[in-house]
Amino acid sequence: MRPLLELFWSFFKIGVFTFGGGYAMIPLIQREVTDRKGWIPAQEFLDLLTVAQSAPGPISLNTSVFVGYKIRGYAGAVASVLGVVVPSFAIILVIAVYFADIRRNPVVDAAFRGMRPAVVALILAPVFSLGRGMHRALMLVAAAAALAIWLLDLSPIYVILAGAAGGILWELANIRKLRP
Known part of the structure; x- marks a missing residue:
């Protein structure tokens, strides 16, 4: 069983040295947990990444939760999330303290x-x-949704719910077409 501190430290290093958002962290997480530490096989990491992408929230946090949980259960999930979050939190806290003075x-x-x-x-x-x-028609739908949010000041929640409802109705219509 991996020590929690080692798990925390691995994700802490990733959190400190990654710039560019959550997607920029994924290759570093993969290199750390599959190549360097050998904690998770590459194919299993890709499966965890797929689940992390489908879950709501930032991809880097979701990936760290699933990897940590796979390695050490709930305690591992907490250790890996703290490792990835603490550096950003500390940096933002320092910036916030001094930002008013330098703004x-x-x-x-x-x-x-x-x-x-x-x-x-x-x-x-x-x-x-x-x-x-993506199909061109879906690109138009995405552009229309973005314009509705921007120009009409429509809540993104309503656009997401409408998209989910539209997708369900589309699939139900296709299922009915396939039935004899």
Whole structure:
């Protein structure tokens, strides 16, 4: 059985040295738990990653929960989540403490203005990569949903619920077509 501290430390290192969001952490988590530590076989990691992607929440947290649980049960899940979250929490806490003092600094303000396009690109990149294999009609539906949220100030929750209902109705209609 793996010590909880070793599990925490592995995920702590990943949390400290990963920039670019949750998807950027996945290769580091895989390298750590499959290649370096050998805790989980590669195919099993891919299965855990599939479950993590389908669960609500950030992919990096979901992956750390499932990997930690697989390795050491509930205690492992807690240790791995804490390992991945504590670095970000500490960094944000330090920034928040000093941000009020430096927010009016013209250099800091210029840096934030310069980061905006990069943040937009980081958000749009996964959208385009997910949309590559999507049918054109579904791309139009996604664009209409985004415009409805943006222009009509519609809650994303309603758009998600409408999409789920539409998907269920679509599948039910296809099932009826297949029946003789």
